[in-house]
Amino acid sequence: MKIAFVGKGGSGKTTLSSLFIRHLAATATPVIAVDADINQHLGAALGLDEDQAAALPAMGAHLPLIKDYLRGDNPRIASADTMIKTTPPGAGSRLLRVVEDNPVYAACARDVRLDDRTVRLLATGPFTESDLGVACYHSKVGAVELCLNHLVDGRQEYVVVDMTAGSDSFASGMFTRFDLTFLVAEPTRKGVAVYRQYKEYARDFGVELKVVGNKVQGPDDLAFLREQVGDDLLVTVGHSDWVRAMEKGRPAPFVELEDANHEALRTLHATADAAYEGRDWERYTQQMVHFHLKNAESWGNSKTGADLTSQVDPGFVLSEGMATTAPQPA
Numbered sequence: 001m002k003i004a005f006v007g008k009g010g011s012g013k014t015t016l017s018s019l020f021i022r023h024l025a026a027t028a029t030p031v032i033a034v035d036a037d038i039n040q041h042l043g044a045a046l047g048l049d050e051d052q053a054a055a056l057p058a059m060g061a062h063l064p065l066i067k068d069y070l071r072g073d074n075p076r077i078a079s080a081d082t083m084i085k086t087t088p089p090g091a092g093s094r095l096l097r098v099v100e101d102n103p104v105y106a107a108c109a110r111d112v113r114l115d116d117r118t119v120r121l122l123a124t125g126p127f128t129e130s131d132l133g134v135a136c137y138h139s140k141v142g143a144v145e146l147c148l149n150h151l152v153d154g155r156q157e158y159v160v161v162d163m164t165a166g167s168d169s170f171a172s173g174m175f176t177r178f179d180l181t182f183l184v185a186e187p188t189r190k191g192v193a194v195y196r197q198y199k200e201y202a203r204d205f206g207v208e209l210k211v212v213g214n215k216v217q218g219p220d221d222l223a224f225l226r227e228q229v230g231d232d233l234l235v236t237v238g239h240s241d242w243v244r245a246m247e248k249g250r251p252a253p254f255v256e257l258e259d260a261n262h263e264a265l266r267t268l269h270a271t272a273d274a275a276y277e278g279r280d281w282e283r284y285t286q287q288m289v290h291f292h293l294k295n296a297e298s299w300g301n302s303k304t305g306a307d308l309t310s311q312v313d314p315g316f317v318l319s320e321g322m323a324t325t326a327p328q329p330a
Helices: 013-026 050-054 059-071 103-108 138-149 189-205 219-232 241-247 259-278 281-304
Strands: 002-006 031-035 110-114 117-123 158-162 180-185 209-214 233-237
Touching: 002 013, 013 031, 013 110, 013 117, 013 158, 013 180, 013 209, 013 259, 059 103, 059 138, 103 117, 138 158, 180 189, 180 219, 180 259, 189 209, 189 219, 209 219, 209 259, 219 233, 233 259
Parallel strands: 002 158, 002 180, 031 117, 031 158, 180 209, 209 233
Antiparallel strands: 110 117
């Protein structure tokens, strides 16, 4: 299951995504955590210290390796240099699974210990000094989008992505890559503004969206959110002494998180699991192709010097039962 956490900056989306990852780990559910926010705070929220978080490998720095691996022996892709963030898989492409070892995970993922469980953490990587003034951060998160396009995952396997703040994820097709999107909203006008943007942009693509109210302090806050987002409001979360202690570098065992917050996380898990019934791999593949053709026409063809529309395999539909469709490198 592919799950996104979105919301305006400061809404608490990184904190909520980290708690959900901890919850999944505590239930022995296989999970890959992905920090796709250019501000790169998910590692710290999962308990890494400053040096450990800074040492995480950047997916963007390994983009040539990622492209070369995923290309496999797909005859429609002449070289890794002609792959862009939206390139869809086809016959001969290598696919990624949640529970496996592969060169992409070896280069880009690091294990993070959460009490007595371990999760894999991937990170886009922060802006570097060399990026300033010349690079767009969407090129950084492109590695995440490419991997999601080549990922086949099952009901009891999770990829949880902490997305860029606000509605910036609509700058690419990545917002359609998820089974369910949790939008974290504070009970303020600014807090629900991102919800309205997301709801409007996502309407034509069948994006499943649920709102998690954060920093809710009483009945008035709850009433405000219900008035503004209606039935999309799934659950609310209030103050947490456990989170505050963790943010101060004094983490307690996850089992000591407040009962109300554990219950909220169980609600998120149950809702995510139920979203499995709405999976439509044919639509998912069609959306990949749709955004790839748009990107090819608007900038991809001119940048690569190739006709990227020819990369589309018309007979290919990604599906859960697929194994990697190209031989593994020796």
